Amino acid sequence: MTPFRGIALKLMSVFLFAIMASCIKAAASHVPAxxxxxxxxxxxxPVILLWLAQRGDLRTGLQVQNPMGHFWRGFxxxxxxxxxxxxxxLLPLPEVTAIGYVAPLLTVVFAAMFLGEQVRLFRMSAVGLGMVGVMIVLYPRLTIFDGADPYSMATLGVMFVLGSAVFRALAQIHIRKLVQTDQTSAIVFYFSLTATLLSLLTLPLGWVIPTWQEAALLVTAGIVxxxxxxxxxxxxxxAPASVVAPFDYxxxxxxxxxxxxxxxxxxxxVMLCGTSLIVLAGILIIWRERQLGLARGARQTLTPQG
Structure with a gap:
């Protein structure tokens, strides 16, 4: 293994996902989600298919043994x-990123609930620490506590991002089941295919004709x-998953x-302080799972936004 190359690739992927999110955000005022x-x-x-062809996995890499598992992961x-x-x-990009860090914390909880994984005091304490950080980040947005309008756009944005984190954690649970039977390449491709088809169901909700600038941003988001x-x-x-995983942050x-x-x-x-606690909690969980010998590859390699 060459850890530095693995770390460099991970950092590049994290940077490109940030670019992708910024492209989506730039078009979000006009283009529905x-x-x-x-x-x-x-x-x-097309990018994924070219990658699979280059690896020689185009035929065998897309074979599946659990088609319904792919559907629910995609859903x-x-x-x-x-x-x-x-x-x-509805929210600033750094705030969306920080709130999104609740997903790996919830994955620990869901792994105990749905996969029967033993979660002892150390990891649950780390989850609790992370949740304190999340509440610190959220507090200025939870206007319901200061008598302001609880239906403000910022509060709605918080609810959207928290809901996204819950579904991301559930997706990781499905992925951890799928990797027991199917290849990573199949999971990556069929998620994109399922998401493409399911997104078409939102056509009646009011798609728009994007400007050429918006279309360029959206196509760039897909390719990137x-x-x-x-x-x-x-x-x-x-590189081992436990080495590259902390660079998510x-x-x-x-x-x-x-x-x-x-x-x-x-x-x-306030946001920076809360984010620091969330990141600390996430790194503690990664360290503890490395000590326990838990496989993090499936959990970290595939994400809904990717």
Missing amino acids: GQAVFFRSFFAM VGTAAMALGFAGLG GGVAQIFLTTAYRF ASIIFAIVIGYTVFGEVPTL
Whole structure:
């Protein structure tokens, strides 16, 4: 293994996912989330197919033994993507990124609930620490506590992103089941295919004709997202999952830089403090799972946004 190459690929994937999110956010004021999901998924498929052809996996890599498992993984992953994209239109990019970190915390809880995985005091304490950080990040947005309008756009955005995190965690549970029978390449491709088809169901909700700038942003999001997924998957071929997984949290740095330079979004001290606790909790969970010998590859290699 060559850990530095794996880390470099992981950082590149995290950076590209941040670029993808910024493209979606730039078009979100006019383009509905369901339509954005279509562009993101449809234009990622050619990139993934070319990657599989280059690897010689185009024939065997797409064979499946659990088709319904792929459908349910695709369903919850598409829901996660749509809610996340909706949240991007209502909240600053760094805030969406920080709230999204609740997904790996929930994955620990769901693994205990649905997979029978033993979760002892250390990891549950780390989850609790992360949830405290989430509440710190959310508190300024939960206007219901100060008598303001609980149906404000910011509060709605928080609900969307939290819902996205729940579905992302559920997607990881489905992925951990799928990797026992099917190849990673099949899981990546059929998620994009399922998301493309499911997104078409939102046509009656009011798709729009995007401007050429918006169309360019959405197509770019799909292509960049596909490349990011390839980098992410390849990273785990060069380094252990426990080595590259902590670099997921570099996304907050990229989100802050892009949010400030592109969208003029300045993160607050409260958000940064809460995010620090969430990141600490996530790293503690990764460290503990490495000590326990738990496989993190399936959990970290595939994500709904990817």
